[in-house]
Amino acid sequence: MKRILPGALAVLLASGAMAAGPQPHWGYQGEHAPEHWAEMDPGFETCALGQMQSPIDIHDAHLADLPKIGFDYHAGPAEAVNNGHTIMVNLPDSGGIDIGGTHYALVQFHFHTPSEEKIDGEAYPMEAHFVHKDAEGHLAVVAVMLKEGSENAALEEIFDTLPAAEGDKHALGALDPAALLPTQRGYYAYTGSLTTPPCSEGVRWQVLKQPIEVSESQIEALRELYPANARPVQPLNGREVQESRS
Ligand SMILES: [Zn+2]
Structure with missing residues (x-):
């Protein structure tokens, strides 16, 4: 067994204390980029x-008779957080979704730029992920594409005062996440994973077909903090992607 001298131990503890948190600091550029995530921990x-x-x-x-996503979102307390990877809005009491008889409570939503999912090879300038959890802890994500257009009033409060530094957070007025959904709720469905470490699988993905609009300045506001925080697309490996008929 290798002996650790007290001095060496102190250095180890100090380097541990300097780390940003319990997780290695994964990111999107250079040595922290997605192709190195698996080596980091x-x-x-x-x-x-x-x-x-x-x-x-x-x-x-493949067109399929997919169940409608039953959204029961409602206004509730909300908190915007800069978590070092994105801007995330925590929603402890804002309803959830029902898919085929399973209810998933909404936990948070956050943003990626450019979009992570592509549709026919094309990325959108931004994508929002609404993350939900059922009673047994299974995850379901509803992805909403954001295209450049008019200013999005529902996002105004979040984007006007984005928490600028990692760890910053601030309370928002009661936010109704339903205001961030497109009017058409048709979607693509597939089984995938978290797009960030630890990349856990078994996540139920619903990507809404209709995008919502955000202004150029709202896109720029996010990009000032996170110029690029999208993982590259991953191989399908034989998975089937289904598309709702409406
Ligand atoms: Zn995401």
Whole structure:
């Protein structure tokens, strides 16, 4: 057994204390980029070994009789957080979704730029992920594409005062996440993963077909903090992507 001298131990503890948190500081550029995530921590190995990873390029989807997503979102307390990877809005009591008889409570939503999912090879300038959890902890994500257009009033409060530094957070007025959904709720469905470490699989993905609009300055506001925080698309490995008929 290797002996650790007190001095060496102190250095180890100090370097541990300097780390940003319990997780290695993964990111999107250079040595922290997605192709290195699996090397950064044994707990991240699924990022390299997983066969059902997200995001994907959605193409040749199969039309299917998918159940409607039953949104029961409502206004509730909300808090915007800069978590060092994105701007995330925590929603502890804002309803959820029902898909085929399973209810998933909304936990948070956050943003990526450019979009992570592609549709027929094309990325959108931004994508929002609404993350939900059922009673047993299974995850379901509803992805909404954001295209450049008019200013999005529902996003105004968040984007006017984005928490600028990692760890910053601030309370928002009661936010109704339903205001961030497009009017048409048709979607693509596939089984994938978290798009960030630890890249855990078994996540139920619903990518809404209709985008919502945000202004150029709202896109720029996010890009000032996070110029690019999208994982590249991952191989389908034989997975089927389904598309709702409406
Ligand atoms: Zn995401």
